[in-house]
Amino acid sequence: MVEYWNKIVWPMLEGAQMTVLLFFIAIIVSIPLGFLLTLAVKSSFKPLSWLAHGYITIMRGTPLLLQLLLICFGLPMVPIIGEYLVFDRFVAACIGFILNYAAYFAEIFRGGLLAIDKGQYEAAQVLGLSKWQTTTRVILPQMFRVALPAVSNESITLIKDTALLYAVAVPELLHFAQTAVNRDFTIVPYFIAGIIYLIMTLILTLLFKRLERRYKFE
Incomplete structure (x- = not known):
């Protein structure tokens, strides 16, 4: 029995490493990129603002799975540059x-900016702060504080969405679970995969709860 558990659990834990790696890469890059998009949306240069709005509308309005399939299998079919x-x-x-x-x-960040009272900008001007000082010392700390709960929820969704890697043949956690199910004709690997996902999301939840308590959300 122990040998069988080792046979299915260890490969799944190896797949979980791929899951965690994708999560960290996506978080580390998408959060700064998302903030830059927020700045683009609020830009007074209308073509840039419209372009950012259009990008956000398309990416949020189409399924992530479709986007993954397009990047993995669709882009190589583009004439000339494929x-x-x-x-x-x-x-x-x-x-x-x-x-x-x-x-x-x-x-999320745009919502955080909208939640900041206009009086904060006026107070910063009265204090003689420059636009850069107002942004970095007054606006951004408050924006991230307001946005933190939503960022937490989106991050938890991200770690669960990594299961979509299975659809593009990346050997992650769900891939090894499905392999074990097909090989041994048992649903036990599904439950083990669910437990591993649950542990990862619980750890992430606790980390964000600690951050929220630090910034006095509770």
Whole structure:
């Protein structure tokens, strides 16, 4: 029995490493990119603002799975330049997750900016702060504080969405669970995969709860 558990659990834990790696890459890149998109949306240069709005609308309005399939299998079929758009499956998945989640984080940060009272800007002007000082010392800290709960929820969704890697043949957690199910004709690997996902989301939840308590959300 122990040998069988080791036979199915260890490969799944190896797949979970791929899951965690994708999560960290996507988070580290998509959050700054999302903030840049927020700035683009609020830009007084209208073409840039419209372009950012259009990007966010498309990325949030179409399924992440469709975007992954397009990047992995669709881009190489583009005439003339398709041969230069062939990516490793994991790299393609990272690109898809980053582009998708950047759009969601952009909307979260935009909401955080809208939640800041205009009086904060006026007070900063009265104190003689420059536009840069107002942004970095007054606005951004408050924006991130307001946006933190939503960022937490989106991050938890991200770690669960990594299961979509299975659809583009990246050997992650769900891939090894499905392999074990097909090989042994048992649903036990599904439950083990669910427990592993639950542990990862619980750890992430506790980390964000600690951050929220630090910033006095509770």
